[in-house]
Amino acid sequence: MSAVTLRNIRKDFGADARVINGVDLSIEPGEFVVFVGPSGSGKSTLLRIIAGLESQSDGDLYIGDALANEVPASKRGIAMVFQSYALYPHMTVYENMAFALRMAGSPKAEVLRRVERSAAILQITHLLDRKPKTLSGGQRQRVAIGRAIVREPQVFLFDEPLSNLDAALRQDMRVELSKLHQELRATMVYVTHDQVEAMTLADRIVVFDGGVVQQVGTPTQLYESPSNLFVAGFLGAPKMNFLQGTLSAASASSAEVALPSVGTLRIGADARRGKVGDAVTIGIRPEHVQLGAAGDDDHAELIDAHIDLVEYLGDHLLAHMSVRGVPHALCAKLGGPATALRNGDDARLHLPHAQCLLFDANGVAYPRIR
Amino acid sequence: MTEHRLRSRALDALTWTIVVVSLLPIAWMLLSSLRNYSDIAAGEQLVGGLSLRWQNYRDIWVNVDFFNYFRNSLIVCGLTTLISTAVAACAAYALARFRFRGSNAFSLSITVTQVIPGMLFFLPLYMLYRNLGQSFGLVMLDTYHGLVFLYVALFTPASIWIMRGFFVSIPRELEDAAVMDGCSRLGAFVRIVLPISAPGIIATATFVFLLAWDELFFAWVLTSSADVQTIPVGIRLFISQFQHRYDLMMAAGAVSTLPVLAAFFAGQRYFVKGLAAGAVKG
Numbered sequence: 001m002s003a004v005t006l007r008n009i010r011k012d013f014g015a016d017a018r019v020i021n022g023v024d025l026s027i028e029p030g031e032f033v034v035f036v037g038p039s040g041s042g043k044s045t046l047l048r049i050i051a052g053l054e055s056q057s058d059g060d061l062y063i064g065d066a067l068a069n070e071v072p073a074s075k076r077g078i079a080m081v082f083q084s085y086a087l088y089p090h091m092t093v094y095e096n097m098a099f100a101l102r103m104a105g106s107p108k109a110e111v112l113r114r115v116e117r118s119a120a121i122l123q124i125t126h127l128l129d130r131k132p133k134t135l136s137g138g139q140r141q142r143v144a145i146g147r148a149i150v151r152e153p154q155v156f157l158f159d160e161p162l163s164n165l166d167a168a169l170r171q172d173m174r175v176e177l178s179k180l181h182q183e184l185r186a187t188m189v190y191v192t193h194d195q196v197e198a199m200t201l202a203d204r205i206v207v208f209d210g211g212v213v214q215q216v217g218t219p220t221q222l223y224e225s226p227s228n229l230f231v232a233g234f235l236g237a238p239k240m241n242f243l244q245g246t247l248s249a250a251s252a253s254s255a256e257v258a259l260p261s262v263g264t265l266r267i268g269a270d271a272r273r274g275k276v277g278d279a280v281t282i283g284i285r286p287e288h289v290q291l292g293a294a295g296d297d298d299h300a301e302l303i304d305a306h307i308d309l310v311e312y313l314g315d316h317l318l319a320h321m322s323v324r325g326v327p328h329a330l331c332a333k334l335g336g337p338a339t340a341l342r343n344g345d346d347a348r349l350h351l352p353h354a355q356c357l358l359f360d361a362n363g364v365a366y367p368r369i370r
Numbered sequence: 371m372t373e374h375r376l377r378s379r380a381l382d383a384l385t386w387t388i389v390v391v392s393l394l395p396i397a398w399m400l401l402s403s404l405r406n407y408s409d410i411a412a413g414e415q416l417v418g419g420l421s422l423r424w425q426n427y428r429d430i431w432v433n434v435d436f437f438n439y440f441r442n443s444l445i446v447c448g449l450t451t452l453i454s455t456a457v458a459a460c461a462a463y464a465l466a467r468f469r470f471r472g473s474n475a476f477s478l479s480i481t482v483t484q485v486i487p488g489m490l491f492f493l494p495l496y497m498l499y500r501n502l503g504q505s506f507g508l509v510m511l512d513t514y515h516g517l518v519f520l521y522v523a524l525f526t527p528a529s530i531w532i533m534r535g536f537f538v539s540i541p542r543e544l545e546d547a548a549v550m551d552g553c554s555r556l557g558a559f560v561r562i563v564l565p566i567s568a569p570g571i572i573a574t575a576t577f578v579f580l581l582a583w584d585e586l587f588f589a590w591v592l593t594s595s596a597d598v599q600t601i602p603v604g605i606r607l608f609i610s611q612f613q614h615r616y617d618l619m620m621a622a623g624a625v626s627t628l629p630v631l632a633a634f635f636a637g638q639r640y641f642v643k644g645l646a647a648g649a650v651k652g
Contacts, residue, residue: 053546074552086547090565103552147547 001029001187002064002077002154004050009059011045011211019045021211022059027189032181035191036198037208038234043191044159046208050189051080051157063155074103079148080157083164085140087132087147093119094128097147118149121183138169145180158190162197174200195235199223207231229363232283238318240283240357241330247271247278253369255358257282261325262303265351269358270367279361286318288355289332291347303349305330310341321347396627403427403620410616426621436622438596439604443626445514446589446600447582450521455575457522458529459567463559465530466537467545480527488524492591495520499592512594520592521582528581529574536570537563569639576637583630601626 004027011020020042027033035043048054050061052073061068068076079100087096094115101111119125122142132140141161148156158177162170178201181188192198198205199219207214207222207230215227226232232240248264249256255271257280258264267282274280305321308329316335323330330349334341341347358366402410404422430436464470465477499510510516540563548558564571586602593599605626608619 048546051546051550053549073550078550080547080550082543082547084541084543086541086543088544088547088562088566090568099548100551 001185003027003029003062004155004187004189005060005062006046006050007060007062009046009049009056009061011042011049011054012057019211020049020056023211023213025206025213025216027187029187030185032188032190032201032203034198034202034205035189035208036193036195036205036234037214038193041208042211043206043208047080047157047159047189047191050155051078052076053080074100077154078157079151079153079155080159081144081148081161083160085132085144085164087140087143089132091131092128093124093130093132093135093143093146096132096143097128097150100147100151114150114152115146118146121149121180122146137165138173141165141173145177149180149184154187156184156186156188158188160192160194161190163192163194170197177201195237199235205235207234209234225365225368226283226357227365229281229283229359229365232357232359232365236285238286238331238333240285241289242328243282243284243323243326243330245280245282247274247276247280250274250276254353255280255366257358259325262323265356266353267356267358268354268369269356270369271358274360274366280366281359281363282351283357283359284351284355286331286333288352289330289334290350290352291319291332291334291341292350303351305347305349307341307343307345307347310343317341319347321349323349399620399623399627402616403624405617407615407617411614423617426617427625430618430622430625433618434604434607434622435596436601436604436625439599439601440626442514442598443583443600444629446517446521447579449514449518450525450582451575451579453518454522454526454529454578455571458526458533458574459564459571461526462530462533463537463563466534467542480530483527488587492588495588496591511592512598514598516592517589517598517600520588521578521585524585524588525578525581529578532574532577533567533570536567540566572637576633579633580630583626583633 004025006023006025009020009023010018012018023042023046035046037043045054049056050063052068052071056069063071063076063078087093088099091099097115097118098111101114106114115128116125119128122145124139124142124146127135127139127143132143135143141164144161161177162173165173174197177190181201190197190201202219204216205219205222206216209230215222215231217225222231223235226235229242233242243259243262245257245259245265247255248258250271252270252272253268255267255269255274256264257267259282265282271280303323305323307319307321309320311318311320316333319332319334319341321330321332332349354370357368360366403426404424406423465473496511499516503509503511510519544562544566545555545558548562549555553561583600584602585600586606589600589603590606593603596604601622605619605622608615608622
């Protein structure tokens with residue numbers, strides 16, 4: 001296993017199409033790093049640069065300690081699993097898995113040993129004589145992974161490998177990929193736009209937008225302490241609720257935010273860099289929005305809301321609500337007695353201040369205080 | 371439901387009408403090839419019942435050296451098919467995969483060549499061929515290579531378009547995977563893209579072979595000796611100043627259709643798929 005280090009990587013397609021804008025990133029040996037971001041954010045392009053399928057316009061790429069800028073793809077010690085599996089349709093599963101070893105001139109016995117070992121790991125030994133078109137989606141995915149394992153690479157790259165599978169199979173493969181990582185302890189870089197995959201698989205997540213790294217951190221760090229509005233809104237489903245207001249008081253341990261037509265909310269954040277009157281945004285995840293009286297929580301304020309729609313999802317329900325003076329609908333993820341809610345009901349919202357996040361006018365988060 | 375059935379029947383009737391109209395000339399050719407010269411000359415192909423004159427099929431090999439034309443056609447069409455398909459494969463791949471300066475102009479020029487009738491350039495072409503022989507000693511008239519060169523130039527553009535559709539439909543990731551596995555770009559083309567494109571290549575080869583096999587105009591103008599002339603020219607020789615041997619002509623026509631039919635049925639599956647891919651993806 002090898003580390004992967006990116007130093008100020010840029011990629012331009014033509015004069016005014018900068019896809020990646022100065023990415024600095026260090027991936028530790030054996031780490032499982034997930035690149036996540038919306039379409040066009042540059043995550044797949046960066047993966048292809050690491051793979052050697054694209055060359056960067058500027059910056060340096062190190063694999064291990066060696067500068068890899070000019071090293072051909074097949075010599076980088078990297079294997080890649082593609083979104084469409086990219087199995088060679090005219091070859092059997094065995095031939096697909098053995099192709100890279102044969103190209104490298106490995107002895108026949110060695111090829112056989114490594115293919116059989118990889119097939120055993122993925123439990124596809126019985127498929128070795130079959131052609132890809134006779135395999136199911138899940139089997140093809142295993143073969144594609146097997147083709148990567150056979151090469152015993154220093155780094156595995158995955159480009160949205162599960163996006164062509166149905167939901168149930170995707171979940172199974174996700175678990176298997178996690179096990180595979182634990183077994184191989186290889187460095188893995190995984191691109192997805194599916195945040196569930198990102199949260200469940202990653203040791204660390206790298207969030208991309210507009211060719212720029214927005215935040216790097218563990219799933220917990222990114223979910224609980226997003227560094228900006230983009231990361232806060234991108235991770236989590238349903239997405240975080242946002243309320244615009246102005247800063248009415250700021251201290252090292254809390255901030256007060258005036259919301260038009262609602263009142264003032266107190267937020268647990270170090271807002272010293274803000275000034276009274278600054279435009280700010282409060283963020284709160286749907287599962288933290290509570291209904292009913294504030295009760296004994298003296299850090300909470302109550303907001304009048306109207307229930308527009310209730311979605312029943314078995315173990316919980318989603319209530320979509322409108323609040324006077326707030327342009328966007330708010331969403332609450334509720335369980336238990338709240339299941340009595342009906343469309344058209346009026347309710348009072350309770351936003352626990354310790355669960356609220358505060359962002360400045362540029363979308364940058366104020367440090368959170370719990 | 372009734373209206374649907376009526377429409378279905380009407381479509382069936384139309385289909386069968388088209389099939390019959392298309393097959394009628396072939397049936398007429400087969401019928402005429404088994405009739406007496408005198409019956410045909412009198413316009414009485416349908417007279418004579420079931421007495422079939424199979425001797426016509428022997429006479430075409432005896433009276434005219436039909437085997438010679440057959441061999442010439444196989445050589446010219448075989449070489450044309452081979453060269454045209456190989457050139458088209460490389461050009462089509464480049465057009466499907468790479469954006470380069472002038473690629474759009476190149477694509478357009480390929481299309482433009484297809485709308486210029488051969489009649490327009492046959493005279494300059496003839497003079498060019500003659501001058502190449504007279505001035506540079508490069509004999510092009512009445513040679514295999516002269517005919518093959520022209521056919522390759524004539525049929526390659528259409529071949530490029532058919533194949534391009536195939537190459538566009540092959541996921542680029544396959545080539546990326548091959549590059550990751552240790553292939554060069556050329557290696558990925560040869561080891562991965564070409565084998566996968568076999569249906570497209572067979573379709574294109576069949577298409578070129580059929581076009582070359584049927585070509586009469588340039589073969590008639592650019593060749594003058596029986597050593598080089600192809601079947602369409604040979605068949606034309608059954609018409610002389612004093613006698614039109616339609617019976618032998620039709621027999622020769624029927625025989626010359628056999629390799630075409632064989633080529634078509636061998637590559638039929640790929641042919642239809644290939645043309646469809648070209649139409650949809652091109």
